[in-house]
Amino acid sequence: MRLNEIDYGNARPIEGYGPGFFRIGSDVHHGAVLVTADAAEPWGGYEDLETALTLSGHVDVLFVGTGQTMTAIPKALRDRLEAAGIGVEPMATDAACRTFNVLLSEGRRVAAALLPV
Known part of the structure; x- marks a missing residue:
């Protein structure tokens, strides 16, 4: 099998996660986090709509990590x-x-x- 190196350019990938934390671009973030190609910031969960709305015009899709299992997100x-x-x-x-x-x-x-696992 041939393996290819992935080139993210200047973007910061999610390098790892565990109980209550995420490693993004070599930085560790505790708790829920909102991640884009060039930044990661705390996210207040489903009630923190304003932080997520700042992405309007900058992203096409938002993946919502619901924890250990997939669950529905609030309709609002x-x-x-x-x-x-x-x-x-x-x-x-x-x-x-x-x-x-x-x-x-x-x-x-x-x-x-992302909500932590």
Whole structure:
């Protein structure tokens, strides 16, 4: 099997995660986090709509990591983000991390709002 190095350019991938933390671009973040290609900041969870809305016009899709298992996200959150032009894809946090990295490596305009595992 041939393995290829992934070139993220200047983007900061999610390098790892564990109980209550994420490692993004060599920095460790504790608790829920909002990640874009060039930044990671604390996220207040489903109630923190304003932080997620700052992504409008900058990303096409937001992967919402819902924790250890995939669960539905609040309809109001989904509706407001979609009204702002942001596609919303909820999935388990581990899947959201992997999907974010794959699309980031393709140069896509993606972000991830992640609840810790």
